[in-house]
Amino acid sequence: MNSANSAAVVVGVDGSEPSLRAVRLAATEAARRHRPLRVVHGFIWPLLHVPVSPAPDAPPGAGLRRQAEELVAAAVTEAEATAPGLAVSGEIIDGEAAAVLVGESPTAALVVLGDRGLGGFSALVVGSVAVQVAAYADCPVLVARGTQRPDEPVLVGMDGSPASRLAAEFAAETAVARGAPLVAVRAYRHPASTGPGDMQPLVYDEEQLHAEEARVLAESLDGLTERHPELRLTRRAVHGRPGGVLAEASRAAQLVVVGGQGRGEVSGLLLGSVSQSVLHHAQCPVAVVRAAR
Structure with missing residues (x-):
């Protein structure tokens, strides 16, 4: 940038x-x-x-x-x-x-x-x-694209990747400039693997998983409010596919911010599947923030 x-x-x-x-x-x-x-x-x-x-x-x-x-x-x-x-x-x-x-x-x-x-x-x-x-x-x-909703919050998708951290910084700057709150969303479907080749458990505690995902989300946003003292930040961990969760949440947002390529994306893709999905299905303007090549 x-x-x-x-x-x-x-x-x-x-x-x-x-x-x-x-x-x-x-x-x-x-x-x-x-x-x-x-x-x-x-x-x-x-x-x-x-x-x-x-x-x-x-x-x-x-x-x-x-x-x-x-x-x-x-x-x-x-x-x-x-x-x-x-x-x-x-x-x-x-x-x-x-x-x-x-x-x-x-x-x-x-x-x-x-x-x-x-x-x-x-x-x-x-x-x-x-x-x-x-x-x-x-x-x-x-x-x-979509509908302008100046009274709604700015939304940012978080997955812990460097691109999503850059997206969070851009979203925070934008939210402060617009005088809007920022909602950070982490979508998840299954417990994350702890290492290469690890199997995802077939049975797990949903409440425990939600608490863990909320903790990871909070860690990925560590220091954001200190760097942007005027920021009004809400964190949401949501069960579901990231693209679908963000597209649905965009119905009540003035802007959706996503990283250009997130965790788990195929390395050869210059624009990740989640950001492409949001670009095509969001109901409000979309900002894409990519890490430097």
Whole structure:
């Protein structure tokens, strides 16, 4: 995560309604964090060798680059209206949308984008650009989806992994900035194995298991309230599949924060199964926080 005070919040736009929702969310988040906002459009046409300038006899405003300039200008106007006084800039960058946003991420405080953009397949709940950026970005990624519920808490999924600890720090900062409580959730299904090759017991005490999971959750959050004294923190250990538990809890949350890859995930996956499940099924915006590669 880029911690420099000058690091901007970056929002990707393509002129679609989801991207305009992302602009409004990004502007609000940038204002809360006292960061500038950078509106970016990935302009893919030069890569496809498509003419981008208007034909000689074309009417005013014609041409693909001119259209891109207009959609960026409209997004900047939308951001300025959402957060008056916010420093907002816009830029067109030649390249495919996901690659452009990932390229922006090393120097960004946060990348924001819509859950789906123009040209997405209707069968996809979350578009491929959002999934790719969440998987490869070098800073937290915020995906605008679901319903805005500013009076509800921020939710963070915890599994004890380094990624979930980073997610907890980001969630705590966000909750404090929003003046919201933070609910930390640890979902479990069976007693954890104590070593490689250990068998999970077929019979176990549910109350004892719950108490143990609650203890592990508390340990994984140790020091969080000391680092964020204004934080109002609630811990919840819940029996169930992590993705399903977090998606259900998102119905009463303003934001769900997950680590990019958690404990037990296949090491080759850049975006873990739980974070992918939450991205596709959450009922509110989702932030994905990945450990540095």
